Amino acid sequence: MNETLSNEKPGDEKPRDVKPGDAKKPFAWETAIAWKNKDRIVIRGYDVNELTGNVSFADHFHLVLKGELPTPEVARMTDAIMVNMAEHAMSPSSATVRFATSGGADLNAAVAAGVATIGRLHGTADRPAEMFRGVADRADRDGIPDAEAAAAIVAEMRARRERMPGFHHAQHIRDPRTERLLGLSDELGISGRYVAIARAMEDATEDVFGRRVWLNGPGSMGCVGLDMGYEPLQLKALFIVCRSLSLCAHSIEESTREKGWRASANSDMIQPLSLEMQGPDHYDGPADRHL
The missing domain is CATH 1.10.10 (Arc Repressor Mutant, subunit A)
Incomplete structure (x- = not known):
């Protein structure tokens, strides 16, 4: 067996000279997100030490994912979503x-x-966001108002017995997070086409279902997030991070x-996700308090 012996340690190899016109180059990750060397760490063009102490984590999240610092309104709304969705x-x-x-x-x-x-039924804001985009595309394609397209899609999904992502919550029925997120979005001037589409779909459920099916927290995050300029997959990232x-x-x-080995005893037990296991009787933290 022929072997070439070398005193070089792994990692000591010198990069191959690359001549103009060569089809190959030394391997490297190509990225527009960040770079670093021995002395600096640069994120989307900003030195990390300049960012540190001068921007919030919500600002930084927007910068890393979208490439630019957000407007004050988008930064505040991003931060609000993180607080609203962090714990459940x-x-x-x-x-x-x-x-x-x-x-x-x-x-x-x-x-x-x-x-x-975190999948199709838990923690998704990307799926309702995609649905709201579908309503907008339908309205544009058919030349009809958004509210008409929203009502048509609600009726079609009902006829197919297809779940409407972002609507209804099995535990809350009317998700308490929704009103706050939509209200703040209205207050900050963020609410636009997609918030209007989500509200139109909720209105349409009364005729289609015979009762109101409420927009839930991830659904409100989906429509507000689109109006902030986030892509659906970026909204999923936002949920995962918070x-x-x-x-x-x-x-x-x-x-x-x-x-x-929690719940390993052979005895009857209430399932751990039941609300019977989650009320104040099973909470031993601080009593109700206000800011």
């Missing part, structure tokens, strides 16, 4: 984190398990105050 007591993701932690998973692994449960705070807290609490 026991939900599929937080319960998953607790079960993973009870099995001995490390914090990062438990949080990853919780993030993995909800990860909650998932960390649930894992840390589970690891520090509970025994492992």
Whole structure:
């Protein structure tokens, strides 16, 4: 067996000379997000130390994802969504984190398990955002008002027995987060075409379903987010980022105050996501207080 011996250590290799016209070049990640060297870290053109202490995390989130700092209104609304969506007591993701932690998973692994449960039925703002875009596309294509297109799509989804993402919440019925998010969006002058479409779809449910089907928190995040200029996948990222705070807290609490192998006894038990397990009788934090 022929081997070439070298005193060079892994990582010491010198880059191959690249001549003009060469089809190949040394491997590198091509990115418009950031770069770094021994002395600097630059994010979308800004030195990280200039950003540090001068912008909020909501500002920074917008910068990293969209490439520019947000307007004050968009920054405030982004921050509001992060606060509004960060914690939701026991939900599929937080319960998953607790079960993973009870099995001995490390914090990062438990949080990853919780993030993995954010799917079609939990924590989505991207799916209602795509639906609202579909209404706008239908209105533009057919040359009809947005409200007419909204009513038509609600009726068609009902006829197909298709779930309307972003509407109804099995636990709240009328999600308490929605009114605050839409109200703040109105106040900041953000509400535009997509908030109007979401409201038109909610109005249309009364005729189609015979009752009002309320816009829920992720649905309001979807329409407000579109009016802020976010793409649907960026809204999913926003939810993952803010909800990860909650998932960390649930894992840390589970690891520090509970025994492992939660619910392993062979006895009848109420399912952990039932509201019977989530009311004030099972909460031992601070009493109600106000800012």
